Amino acid sequence: MMAPLPSLPDRGGPAQPMLTVTGLRRWFKLDSRRVIRAVDGLDFSVAKGATLGIVGESGCGKSTAAKLVAGIEAADAGEVVLDGEVFWARGARIGPEARRAVQMVFQDSHSSLNPRMTAAESIAFGPEAHGVKPAVARAYALELLEAVGLPPDRFADRSPLALSGGQRQRVNIARALALRPRVLLLDEPVSALDKSVEAQVLNLLVRLRVQLDLTYVFISHDLSVVRYVADEVAVMYLGQVVEQAPAATIFAQPLHPYTRALFASKPSVDPRRRIAAPPILGDPPDPVDPPSGCRFRTRCGFAEALCATGTPPLGAVAPGHRVACWMAVPRSGHSKAGVAA
Amino acid sequence: MSVALEVSGLEVAYRSARGFVPVVRGVDLTLAKGRVLALLGESGSGKSVTLRSVVGLTAREGARVSGRVRVLGQDVLAMDARRQLDLRGSQVGFVFQEPMTALDPVFRVGDQIAEVLVRHRGATWAEGMARARALFDLVQIPAAAQRLRAYPSELSGGLRQRAMIAIALACEPPLLLADEPTTALDATVQIQVLLLLRDLQKQLGTAVVFVTHDLGVAAEIADEVAVMYAGRIVERGSAEQVLLAPEHPYTRALLGCVVRGGYAEAPLVELAGSPPDLARLPPGCSFAPRCVSAFAPCGVEEPGEREREAGHRARCHLGR
Ligand SMILES: Nc1ncnc2c1ncn2[C@@H]1O[C@H](COP(=O)(O)OP(=O)(O)OP(=O)(O)O)[C@@H](O)[C@H]1O
Numbered sequence: 048m049m050a051p052l053p054s055l056p057d058r059g060g061p062a063q064p065m066l067t068v069t070g071l072r073r074w075f076k077l078d079s080r081r082v083i084r085a086v087d088g089l090d091f092s093v094a095k096g097a098t099l100g101i102v103g104e105s106g107c108g109k110s111t112a113a114k115l116v117a118g119i120e121a122a123d124a125g126e127v128v129l130d131g132e133v134f135w136a137r138g139a140r141i142g143p144e145a146r147r148a149v150q151m152v153f154q155d156s157h158s159s160l161n162p163r164m165t166a167a168e169s170i171a172f173g174p175e176a177h178g179v180k181p182a183v184a185r186a187y188a189l190e191l192l193e194a195v196g197l198p199p200d201r202f203a204d205r206s207p208l209a210l211s212g213g214q215r216q217r218v219n220i221a222r223a224l225a226l227r228p229r230v231l232l233l234d235e236p237v238s239a240l241d242k243s244v245e246a247q248v249l250n251l252l253v254r255l256r257v258q259l260d261l262t263y264v265f266i267s268h269d270l271s272v273v274r275y276v277a278d279e280v281a282v283m284y285l286g287q288v289v290e291q292a293p294a295a296t297i298f299a300q301p302l303h304p305y306t307r308a309l310f311a312s313k314p315s316v317d318p319r320r321r322i323a324a325p326p327i328l329g330d331p332p333d334p335v336d337p338p339s340g341c342r343f344r345t346r347c348g349f350a351e352a353l354c355a356t357g358t359p360p361l362g363a364v365a366p367g368h369r370v371a372c373w374m375a376v377p378r379s380g381h382s383k384a385g386v387a388a
Numbered sequence: 389m390s391v392a393l394e395v396s397g398l399e400v401a402y403r404s405a406r407g408f409v410p411v412v413r414g415v416d417l418t419l420a421k422g423r424v425l426a427l428l429g430e431s432g433s434g435k436s437v438t439l440r441s442v443v444g445l446t447a448r449e450g451a452r453v454s455g456r457v458r459v460l461g462q463d464v465l466a467m468d469a470r471r472q473l474d475l476r477g478s479q480v481g482f483v484f485q486e487p488m489t490a491l492d493p494v495f496r497v498g499d500q501i502a503e504v505l506v507r508h509r510g511a512t513w514a515e516g517m518a519r520a521r522a523l524f525d526l527v528q529i530p531a532a533a534q535r536l537r538a539y540p541s542e543l544s545g546g547l548r549q550r551a552m553i554a555i556a557l558a559c560e561p562p563l564l565l566a567d568e569p570t571t572a573l574d575a576t577v578q579i580q581v582l583l584l585l586r587d588l589q590k591q592l593g594t595a596v597v598f599v600t601h602d603l604g605v606a607a608e609i610a611d612e613v614a615v616m617y618a619g620r621i622v623e624r625g626s627a628e629q630v631l632l633a634p635e636h637p638y639t640r641a642l643l644g645c646v647v648r649g650g651y652a653e654a655p656l657v658e659l660a661g662s663p664p665d666l667a668r669l670p671p672g673c674s675f676a677p678r679c680v681s682a683f684a685p686c687g688v689e690e691p692g693e694r695e696r697e698a699g700h701r702a703r704c705h706l707g708r
């Protein structure tokens with residue numbers, strides 16, 4: 048593909064993480080007394096060309112985190128470093144070139160496409176805004192449509208209303224790619240799709256990442272999907288990361304009780320191997336008034352007095368494997384301290 | 389065998405700019421009392437329309453409906469609107485994907501349950517409230533007394549879905565129709581609600597038709613599975629037969645698409661194309677344009693349903 052916009056040059060070399068996020072925070076004020084701590088101290092980094100999967104239940108702050116990283120939503124605190132250079136910090140503006148480097152595919156594929164533009168127009172819009180001539184931008188849009196599996200002769204001039212969910216999601220992906228980003232933030236890109244279409248889109252994403260030398264942050268509430276696409280997995284609960292590890296490690300040896308419960312809640316397709324009892328009870332608590340200490344303690348089978356008073360740190364239990372649970376902290380005072388790890 | 393639900397030759401068509409479009413095209417179902425049938429299929433395959441037709445709702449939406457539906461021996465399509473309404477309240481419970489569509493936002497949930505009992509069971513208000521309290525305990529809503537006084541919007545998604553199950557089960561209906569009741573819930577909550585339904589179903593001996601597009605959810609709850617494609621049931625049998633030894637190429641493809649492992653191991657099996665336009669169905673087998681096993685007769689002749697094994701039937705020309 049001949050892209051009319053240049054890909055942004057690599058600066059830090061292969062060992063420099065593509066994305067480093069520290070102390071990211073966003074609280075939403077509901078009124079004078081109530082605050083939702085949507086994202087409450089997030090740290091992670093993503094290696095170049097890798098995929099970080101973020102998994103967690105509804106309302107835990109996944110979409111907010113992605114918008115903060117992309118700079119679409121302003122953070123209260125924190126810093127995002129892109130390939131060794133500050134992408135944004137509080138109060139700083141993101142230049143248009145830097146902004147191009149980080150693109151997001153939104154959760155809601157319906158409302159994120161303008162119904163008055165055709166598929167090709169939506170894709171060409173970004174490059175045109177960056178000064179690419181309309182005819183060139185359109186030619187590139189057609190190439191991208193082809194690349195995402197939508198033959199342009201059939202799809203270029205369709206309105207989003209005349210596309211299926213899977214087709215619309217591919218237009219969204221093409222539109223993000225048109226700006227030649229280095230990082231793609233994918234917010235639940237397949238969750239609205241039928242299972243048969245899900246496989247098509249996931250294969251496409253895996254292929255594009257290599258072809259276009261991209262780094263992904265892939266958000267999903269579906270564990271199998273995250274397991275499939277990710278090299279590294281972060282599990283979120285109520286605005287915080289509770290466990291992070293390489294995908295192979297976390298699926299082989301999940302340590303946080305919430306991660307384990309999440310894994311054990313996934314039905315298999317074998318009717319002979321049914322789940323006997325729910326792994327944990329209750330719903331996630333109200334984010335306006337999260338539990339003190341460990342936020343998972345109200346649903347945790349191992350909670351002890353300590354868990355209500357102290358917030359467990361997200362600490363390394365092995366190289367690259369971080370867990371926020373008192374059981375993983377030797378001599379923390381939890382009766383099972385050190386046993387789990 | 390006593391039968392809870394019997395559907396035969398059900399056809400439903402909706403009016404469109406291009407004339408009537410058939411969306412359910414000859415569905416037959418028989419469900420014994422106390423059994424759970426999962427109706428599987430992709431978006432638009434006709435699962436919800438089939439379910440709504442069981443209680444006579446589609447005809448009232450202006451659809452053209454033919455065939456026969458019998459609930460506990462009663463002919464639903466022949467009933468007048470009032471009797472259908474009564475059937476829905478007292479003998480058939482309904483649980484939807486989105487509880488807010490069934491719960492009235494301006495009434496407290498406890499009052500809504502009591503109301504059902506007063507209307508359909510002739511209970512007094514006090515009896516209705518006491519029963520509502522018992523039902524909340526049954527569906528494991530913590531702090532039941534306090535939650536009965538809550539408005540639907542004050543409950544979390546999981547609690548709202550439980551409240552809706554409580555309403556659906558208020559009159560202990562012999563038949564429960566559940567349309568994706570756990571799809572909108574989080575994984576750890578979904579499994580709780582699913583197992584709750586499974587336990588209640590066993591305890592009360594309720595027959596259930598459970599609509600889902602999730603094979604794992606079907607495996608968790610179903611005795612029997614029927615797979616729909618383009619308005620027809622293309623495969624049916626016990627959950628083991630259909631999910632472990634699928635006969636129909638579409639069912640096999642669906643099982644093949646289940647995401648497992650990591651990208652470094654193998655690409656996912658794809659099912660090419662998308663479901664057909666119901667207004668312009670291809671000739672022969674509707675699945676033929678996407679089927680990896682299609683051969684000469686498939687594009688010409690519609691396959692009939694054939695039995696492969698006792699109770700295991702598929703609608704496909706293969707192995708004739
Ligand atoms: N603009 C906003 N104003 C107030 N509260 C918000 C706003 N955006 C998000 N929230 C709240 O912040 C929390 C996190 O929301 P977010 O959308 O990030 O969650 P999520 O993990 O993406 O959930 P889902 O899986 O449902 O998409 C939620 O409690 C949500 O209600």
Ligand SMILES: Nc1ncnc2c1ncn2[C@@H]1O[C@H](COP(=O)(O)OP(=O)(O)OP(=O)(O)O)[C@@H](O)[C@H]1O
Pocket residue numbers: 402403411429430431432433434435436437438449601666
């Ligand atoms: N009230 C209606 N008027 C016109 N067409 C309808 C109506 N209800 C459903 N349809 C059409 O009937 C077909 C089957 O719809 P149905 O809702 O049964 O699908 P489904 O299998 O339940 O899908 P999903 O998994 O998306 O819920 C679809 O093409 C749909 O657009």
Ligand code: SF4
Pocket residue numbers: 303304305341342343344345347348349350351354359371372373374
């Ligand atoms: S810190 Fe305590 S409550 Fe939190 S997960 Fe660990 S054991 Fe459970």
Ligand code: SF4
Pocket residue numbers: 636637638673674675676677679680681682683686691703704705706
């Ligand atoms: S009848 Fe033919 S096209 Fe249809 S599912 Fe069977 S093999 Fe495939």
Ligand SMILES: [Mg+2]
Pocket residue numbers: 109110111154234
């Ligand atoms: Mg979200």
Ligand SMILES: [Mg+2]
Pocket residue numbers: 435436437567
């Ligand atoms: Mg439906």
